[in-house]
Amino acid sequence: MLKMKVGLVGCGNIGADLCIALQRGTIPAEIVALTDIDDARARKLLNSFGLNAVICDLDENMAAADYVVECAQPSVVESVVAAAIRHQRDCLIMSVGGLMDHPDLIAEARHKGVDIRIPSGAISGLDGIRAAMEAGLHHVMLTTRKPPKGLSGAPYLVENGIDVDNLTDAKVVFEGSAREACKAFPHNVNVAAALSLTGIGPDETMVRVIADPRATSNTHEIVVEGAFGMLKTVTENLASPRNPKSSYLASLSAVAELRAVASQFVAHHQGLV
Ligand SMILES: NC(=O)c1ccc[n+]([C@@H]2O[C@H](COP(=O)([O-])OP(=O)(O)OC[C@H]3O[C@@H](n4cnc5c(N)ncnc54)[C@H](O)[C@@H]3O)[C@@H](O)[C@H]2O)c1
Numbered sequence: 001m002l003k004m005k006v007g008l009v010g011c012g013n014i015g016a017d018l019c020i021a022l023q024r025g026t027i028p029a030e031i032v033a034l035t036d037i038d039d040a041r042a043r044k045l046l047n048s049f050g051l052n053a054v055i056c057d058l059d060e061n062m063a064a065a066d067y068v069v070e071c072a073q074p075s076v077v078e079s080v081v082a083a084a085i086r087h088q089r090d091c092l093i094m095s096v097g098g099l100m101d102h103p104d105l106i107a108e109a110r111h112k113g114v115d116i117r118i119p120s121g122a123i124s125g126l127d128g129i130r131a132a133m134e135a136g137l138h139h140v141m142l143t144t145r146k147p148p149k150g151l152s153g154a155p156y157l158v159e160n161g162i163d164v165d166n167l168t169d170a171k172v173v174f175e176g177s178a179r180e181a182c183k184a185f186p187h188n189v190n191v192a193a194a195l196s197l198t199g200i201g202p203d204e205t206m207v208r209v210i211a212d213p214r215a216t217s218n219t220h221e222i223v224v225e226g227a228f229g230m231l232k233t234v235t236e237n238l239a240s241p242r243n244p245k246s247s248y249l250a251s252l253s254a255v256a257e258l259r260a261v262a263s264q265f266v267a268h269h270q271g272l273v
Helices: 011-024 039-048 058-064 074-086 103-111 124-134 157-161 180-184 184-198 248-269
Strands: 004-009 030-033 069-070 090-093 137-146 170-176 206-211 219-227 229-237 243-247
Touching: 004 011, 004 058, 004 229, 004 248, 011 030, 011 039, 011 248, 030 039, 030 058, 030 248, 058 074, 069 074, 069 248, 074 090, 074 103, 090 170, 090 248, 124 137, 124 184, 124 219, 124 229, 137 184, 157 170, 157 180, 170 180, 180 184, 229 248, 243 248
Parallel strands: 004 030, 004 069, 069 090, 137 206
Antiparallel strands: 137 219, 170 206, 219 229
16 A cells, blocks of 8 residues: 655654554555654664654654654754755644744745645644635734643743642733743743634734632634634643643644645555545
């Protein structure tokens, strides 16, 4: 069976979730290259899943694969996209926050026919927002509600002396632009970044963060208004079974993207499209 060759950059939790999904055999793709700043992490993934893959650097990864999935950290994204352009490789960027300061690189990739795909991650509604953008939007607001322990230690809270550990009621701890939100809560950047990049950008997209001692899950509410009307989505996320710090839906969105791209790749190479 023809399979799309996949390179992983980052061999942590999302990398493992992708390996588990591929093991089920319903996605026409196989992992052929692994890159990680920590070789031991790559070796662990290789051995745990019995992968027939090479552990290599970023350029070798791009050369070996048909498609590359970045699931490492935001600071690696610039070099991954630059390498994707050099090698003419489409890729999926999970560390979406790493794209926010590089609109030029996204434009260059698009110009050169390289698809830099952004997953929907832990939110829903990006399809409608993309469509609505055709006629323009005038208001985009993301409200993120988390249990205090999910926000504790964030730079913004520390710098402003905001204590969330002893709350008895829900409290709005931040309101500002998506760009400001990403600096204020660097561990929570991906949702705000994906929403910004799909819609009206990081300076116009507004973010509100609520610490809620009664919350049992991370909830993201999106409200968008534009020429099309109004769109509102609420996503209540459960944690990933293998990573309590990450939303399950984020890993599932990576799997769904890989399934779609691999199916299209195989259909294309079999002359079906
Ligand atoms: N888009 C979304 O909704 C969404 C959701 C969850 C996580 N993420 C992002 O996906 C990324 C991966 O998440 P995870 O939970 O798998 O993280 P993880 O910490 O479990 O794994 C990250 C892996 O990347 C490796 N790594 C770190 N820096 C690297 C570098 N410079 N080059 C190569 N490898 C490097 C680490 O050694 C580790 O093995 C993170 O940036 C995270 O913020 C995105």
